[in-house]
Amino acid sequence: MxxxxxxxxxxxxxxxxxxxxxxxxxxxxxxxxxxxxxxxxxxxxxxxxxxxxxxxxxxxxxxxxxxxxxxxxxxxxxxxxxxxxxxxxxxxxxxxxxxxxxxxxxxxxxxxxxxxxxxxxxxxxxxxxxxxxxxxxxxxxxxxxxxxxxxxxxxxxxxxxxxxxxxxxxxxxxxxxxRGSMTAWFTVTGVQGHSAYPHRAKNPLPAMARLMDRLASHELDQGSDHFDASTLAVVNIDTGNSATNVIPAQCTGAVNIRFNDLHSGASLSEWLQTEADAVAKAFDVAIEIKIKISGESxxxxxxxxxxxxxxxxxxxxxxxxxxxxxxxxxxxxxxxxxxxxxxxxxxxxxxxxxxxxxxxxxxxxxxxxxxxxxxxxxx
Missing domain, CATH: 3.40.630.10 (Zn peptidases)
Structure with missing residues (x-):
């Protein structure tokens, strides 16, 4: 044997x-x-x-x-x-x-x-x-x-x-x-400026905070016959800025989504883009997205x-x-x-x-x- x-x-x-x-x-x-x-x-x-x-x-x-x-x-x-x-x-x-x-x-x-x-x-x-x-x-x-x-x-x-x-x-x-798995990386770009004169800058941080809150607060679903509810986790927010008197020009963030059979990588990518576009318009900044779909459910x-x-x-x-x-x-x-x-x-x-x-x-x-x-x- x-x-x-x-x-x-x-x-x-x-x-x-x-x-x-x-x-x-x-x-x-x-x-x-x-x-x-x-x-x-x-x-x-x-x-x-x-x-x-x-x-x-x-x-x-x-x-x-x-x-x-x-x-x-x-x-x-x-x-x-x-x-x-x-x-x-x-x-x-x-x-x-x-x-x-x-x-x-x-x-x-x-x-x-x-x-x-x-x-x-x-x-x-x-x-x-x-x-x-x-x-x-x-x-x-x-x-x-x-x-x-x-x-x-x-x-x-x-x-x-x-x-x-x-x-x-x-x-x-x-x-x-x-479950399916995907990660999305966001880059929010505004205009750098002095923190004493915020009206002369376009601060990417409030935009990123709003976007992450919107994504994390959204209920993707309540589960399906064989799957638990899909989840979204904010895994990174970063500016690389150590100066307190500078409003940075750029901020990055990332989320990871584990999704069930009620979604596809494509449908979630479309939703992420829609949310990013809405925040970009509201804050007058640019938001770019990079998405990697590791696998479908x-x-x-x-x-x-x-x-x-x-x-x-x-x-x-x-x-x-x-x-x-x-x-x-x-x-x-x-x-x-x-x-x-x-x-x-x-x-x-x-x-x-x-x-x-x-x-x-x-x-x-x-x-x-x-x-x-x-x-x-x-x-």
Missing amino acids: TDPVQLTADLIRCPSVTPEEGGALVLLERVLSDAGFECARADRGDVSNLYARWGKKGHARSFGFNGHTDVVPVGDEAAWTKPPFGAEVHNGVMYGRGTTDMKSGVAAFAAAAIDFVRETPPDGAIILAITGDEEGDAVDGTTALLDYMDQADERMSVCLVGEPTCPNQMGEMIKIGR FLTPPGPLSDLVANAVKAETGIQPELSTTGGTSDARFVKNHCPVVEFGLVGRTMHQVDECVEVAQIDQLKAIYSRILTDYFS
């Missing part, structure tokens, strides 16, 4: 901080190739990506796993009580950057896939799409893998992303969608795929998982354009933290869940 705990430890010892490959994908390619998977690299730019398939190309039925081996920076290494790339186990807990997010998830689904095809070769294909660029800009990661699959006429029928999804207890939550409606995963989770944990769309973004936002996708993985309490860690027993449990999902899917 393939040991997911040992494979997790081996991956943790690969210092794959985005965008460094760190040896993690090289290790997985070797392990999967030895098990009979056909592997190909789908690298793009400075990003390393691995595609692995067991089964005939173009088979009508294929189950896909998606995940990432890149990790966020360690931060202050002196604050760690265990080596961040040591994979040390103490009292049944493994420590290291990526233990939770998400090398243990990758190890669990790789181990489950390897053992499954060895023991009961399925009538179909199993596909593993693993990127080294989820924690970064994600421009050349899973999107590059999906582009490679399109060009190679490869396809997943359904996909499970192995991100940590459980808030506190193993098995309590499956993600069936994600999406939903995989409850049905066969979520039932498949939920039944396996309950069988292995005794817990009926909640179907949720909470949290930030993930690479599922790209996969959803390719095939139906859900997410299930470990408890994510320590992800991105100092002394990130995972209970060793949870890694074995996660492999068992993934194994049962494969068995039930191909039965």
